Every structure is written in structure tokens, then in C-alpha cells.
Amino acid sequence: MKLKIENLTKEYNGKKVLDIENLVIEQGTLTAIIGANGAGKTTLINIIGRLDSQTTGKVSYMDHDLIKTNPRAAMTLVFQNPYLISTTVEKNIAYPLKLRGWSRFDIEERINQLTEELGLEKLRKRKVWKLSGGEIQKVALARALSFKPELLLLDEPTANIDPTTTGEIERMLAKINEEEGTGIILVTHNLPQAKRVCNKLIFLNKGELVEEGNCLEILKNPANGLTRQFIEGELLV
Amino acid sequence: MNEISTGIAQALNLIFAGDAEIFEIIGLSLYVSFSSVFISTWLGMPLGILLGTHNFKGKGIIIRITYTFMSLPPVIAGLTVFLILMRRGPLGGFQLNYTPTAMIIAQICLVTPIVMGLTYNIVKEKAPIVNRLAITLGASRFDAMKLLIFEMRIGLTAAVVSGFGRAISEVGAVMIVGGNIKGKTRVMTTYITELKTMGDYSRAIAVGIVLLIIAFIINAVLYNFQEREGK
Numbered sequence: 001m002k003l004k005i006e007n008l009t010k011e012y013n014g015k016k017v018l019d020i021e022n023l024v025i026e027q028g029t030l031t032a033i034i035g036a037n038g039a040g041k042t043t044l045i046n047i048i049g050r051l052d053s054q055t056t057g058k059v060s061y062m063d064h065d066l067i068k069t070n071p072r073a074a075m076t077l078v079f080q081n082p083y084l085i086s087t088t089v090e091k092n093i094a095y096p097l098k099l100r101g102w103s104r105f106d107i108e109e110r111i112n113q114l115t116e117e118l119g120l121e122k123l124r125k126r127k128v129w130k131l132s133g134g135e136i137q138k139v140a141l142a143r144a145l146s147f148k149p150e151l152l153l154l155d156e157p158t159a160n161i162d163p164t165t166t167g168e169i170e171r172m173l174a175k176i177n178e179e180e181g182t183g184i185i186l187v188t189h190n191l192p193q194a195k196r197v198c199n200k201l202i203f204l205n206k207g208e209l210v211e212e213g214n215c216l217e218i219l220k221n222p223a224n225g226l227t228r229q230f231i232e233g234e235l236l237v
Numbered sequence: 238m239n240e241i242s243t244g245i246a247q248a249l250n251l252i253f254a255g256d257a258e259i260f261e262i263i264g265l266s267l268y269v270s271f272s273s274v275f276i277s278t279w280l281g282m283p284l285g286i287l288l289g290t291h292n293f294k295g296k297g298i299i300i301r302i303t304y305t306f307m308s309l310p311p312v313i314a315g316l317t318v319f320l321i322l323m324r325r326g327p328l329g330g331f332q333l334n335y336t337p338t339a340m341i342i343a344q345i346c347l348v349t350p351i352v353m354g355l356t357y358n359i360v361k362e363k364a365p366i367v368n369r370l371a372i373t374l375g376a377s378r379f380d381a382m383k384l385l386i387f388e389m390r391i392g393l394t395a396a397v398v399s400g401f402g403r404a405i406s407e408v409g410a411v412m413i414v415g416g417n418i419k420g421k422t423r424v425m426t427t428y429i430t431e432l433k434t435m436g437d438y439s440r441a442i443a444v445g446i447v448l449l450i451i452a453f454i455i456n457a458v459l460y461n462f463q464e465r466e467g468k
Contacts, residue, residue: 143374
């Protein structure tokens with residue numbers, strides 16, 4: 001996976017909310033995007049995930065312009081409050097696979113694997129409206145991972161989740177990144193989480209890219225004053 | 238009170254004794270209502286979905302007109318259909334007035350806006366979320382539409398049942414275009430009106446109870462469906 005962003009801007013009603021000159025995310029990285037509210041984090045991953053379109057600039061994935069090609073087969077998004085199809089857990093996980101014409105046997109096998117890895121075995125037949133917040137997030141993650149996307153975009157997936165479930169999700173992200181090479185872009189406010197999980201960090205402020213680089217290095221020694229302020233402010237909380 | 242208790246007893250008698258006239262009236266009521274609801278569903282649902290998923294010039298006016306027609310007085314619908322179908326009217330050549338077909342047409346005019354308006358409301362609420370999900374999971378436009386309809390199944394069923402409620406309980410329009418002709422266009426509601434005029438309150442209540450039982454069965458089916466689907 002190689003994601004390249006060039007001269008990207010996004011405006012809402014004439015107001016610029018995103019302005020990124022140049023950003024490259026290499027294959028297989030686990031990238032955290034951090035920044036205060038209104039920094040443009042969600043707008044950025046929505047543009048990458050083609051849920052939103054840029055005002056100007058270019059976003060290319062594997063050297064293909066995202067506007068001209070449809071990369072949906074290769075990437076997916078999971079939101080802070082994911083929407084589950086109003087049916088059972090296993091049917092949610094199976095849905096993207098059915099769209100891609102997987103056989104019943106392969107679907108069953110994939111559901112077995114994901115439910116086991118995410119501790120959802122006992123919930124397979126459960127209707128989704130009977131799930132807790134953490135379970136919902138795990139089902140959304142299992143569904144997103146079902147078709148083995150090359151790039152997974154996550155928008156604060158553990159914001160309202162208990163620490164145990166957060167840990168399970170983090171371990172799962174690290175595992176698929178390591179074993180399957182899935183590229184992950186994680187929008188988070190949780191700096192310890194970014195430190196635990198990610199190897200690359202991007203700091204946005206008021207729509208602009210302030211700093212990017214190795215996650216641990218930036219968190220330890222931020223080169224930019226704004227990044228430092230943000231990190232220190234977050235750590236005080 | 239006496240009429241009510243007699244009516245209840247008579248209702249049971251009418252049902253279990255197999256009163257031919259009453260069964261014929263029930264049969265026609267159901268035929269007219271189901272036919273009009275079936276056609277209205279095929280008209281109103283796609284229009285409601287189209288309205289909810291597309292933006293175009295004049296959409297606001299169409300929504301306002303739809304909402305207005307949701308509470309269209311049946312007598313106005315009946316009168317309009319009657320005038321169109323009357324011998325000297327634009328469709329007079331078909332000679333449909335005082336036939337069940339005219340009654341179905343009048344009810345379609347009443348039920349379609351209800352199905353369309355309620356469908357639009359559900360689509361407006363669900364479509365953005367479901368489409369967003371469909372995009373993220375790589376669904377085609379067709380698959381996204383299928384998913385949207387699946388996600389709206391309970392609301393759409395409720396819209397159809399609301400339309401059926403309007404159709405089965407409606408009296409003004411079917412009276413005007415049907416004429417309450419015995420053995421031909423007499424349905425439960427027009428029969429109740431006639432029985433009341435004739436002072437046969439017990440039988441009017443009995444037919445009313447049968448009407449209520451039918452409404453209860455339809456709603457019970459919907460309730461079971463909703464319970465099964467967990468909402």
C-alpha cells in the first residue's frame with residue numbers, strides 16, 4: 001500500500017478545513033493521525049475512503065488516482081459509532097464476503113476465524129441490537145476485516161469502549177498489520193494508544209500537516225512547538 | 238348498551254353461522270382494500286425512495302403536496318374519481334363508476350400518498366447512514382439499494398399497514414364511486430352506514446366488530462414481524 005497525497009485542499013462553504021501539501025504513507029505502516037477537534041482528521045480519512053471529495057489536489061493509491069479508480073475493494077472504514085446491519089453478528093461479518101461472491105464454505109471459515117480472534121464466538125447468532133458498545137465495535141471491525149482489505153481506515157474506533165475491549169481491538173490491529181501486512185490509518189485522541197499501536201504519526205492542526213514521522217520519536221521529542229503543546233496538553237489530561 | 242351487547246353476540250353469530258351476505262361483503266372489502274394497497278405500494282414505495290435518495294428541482298413542492306394528500310379527505314378523492322369516470326368525464330368510456338374497479342382507483346388515490354410519504358420519511362432517515370456503510374464495504378449501487386430496503390423493512394411494512402388501515406376503514410370515497418350496491422359494490426363501511434340509517438344498530442355494530450377483528454389480525458401480524466425483527 002502506498003498512499004500519496006499532493007496539494008490536497010478541502011473547503012466547506014468557502015472555508016478551508018484541510019490543506020496538505022505532501023504526504024506519503026508507505027505500505028504496511030500503522031499510522032496514527034492525531035490533532036485537536038476540527039483539525040481535519042476525519043475529513044482526511046473520509047477523502048481517502050472516498051466518502052468525501054477534495055476541493056483540489058490529488059490522492060493516489062498504488063499510483064492510481066482515487067478519483068478515477070474505485071479502490072473500495074481494497075480499503076474500508078470503521079467509525080466511532082459504527083452502523084451494523086439489523087440482523088445477526090455473523091450475517092454482518094458475512095455481508096462484504098457475499099458482495100464479493102465468496103462461497104458459503106469460505107464465508108463460514110472466515111467467520112469462524114474472525115469470531116474466534118475477536119472473542120465473538122458466543123455472539124455469532126445474536127441480533128446486533130442486543131450487543132454492547134464494545135461488542136458492536138468488534139463486530140464492525142470483524143466485518144471490515146472479513147474481506148482482507150489492504151488498507152483499513154479507523155476513525156476513533158475505541159473512543160467509547162472499555163479498556164479490555166480496547167486492548168483486544170489494539171491487539172487485533174497489530175496482528176493483522178504484522179501478519180497480513182494490512183495498512184492501517186487510525187484517527188485517535190488517545191496518545192498512549194498511538195504509542196502502543198502505531199509506528200507512524202501524523203499531527204494535524206487546523207487542517208494543516210504540522211509534523212509526521214516515527215511515532216515514538218515524535219511523542220518523545222516533537223520537532224514542532226505545536227505538536228509539543230498538543231502532546232503535553234493531552235498528557236496532562 | 239343493549240345494542241352493543243346484542244351487536245357483539247350478533248357479530249359472533251354472523252362469523253360462526255357463516256352468514257352469506259356478510260361474507261360476501263367482507264370478501265369484497267378485502268378484495269378492494271388489498272388490491273388498492275398492492276397497487277399503491279408499487280407506486281408509492283419507489284416514488285418515496287426516489288424522493289428520499291435524490292435531490293432535484295421542485296422536490297420541496299412534491300414533498301408538500303404528498304404530505305397534503307396524506308390527509309386528503311376521502312369524499313374529495315371519491316368525487317374527483319367519480320367525475321373523471323362519469324359518462325361525460327374524460328374516462329367515461331370505460332364505464333367504471335359503480336364498480337369495484339372504481340372503488341380501487343379511489344382508494345389508490347388515498348393510499349398512495351400515505352405509502353409514499355411514510356416511505357420518504359424512512360428513506361430520509363436511513364439512506365445516508367446505510368449508503369455510507371454500503372460505500373465502505375464496497376457495495377455497488379444496486380447492492381446499496383437492496384441493503385437500504387432491507388434496513389427499512391419494518392418501517393416499510395408499517396407504511397403498507399397504515400395504507401391498509403386507511404383503505405379498509407374508508408367510507409366516503411367508496412360510497413361515492415361505488416354507490417353501496419348490494420351484491421356488487423357494498424363493503425363493510427358502506428354497509429355499516431346504511432344499517433345505521435335503517436336503525437339496525439345491532440347488525441351495524443356486528444359488522445363493525447368484524448371490521449375491527451380484521452384490523453386486529455393485520456396489526457397482530459405486523460407486531461409479530463416487528464417482534465421477530467427485534468424492534
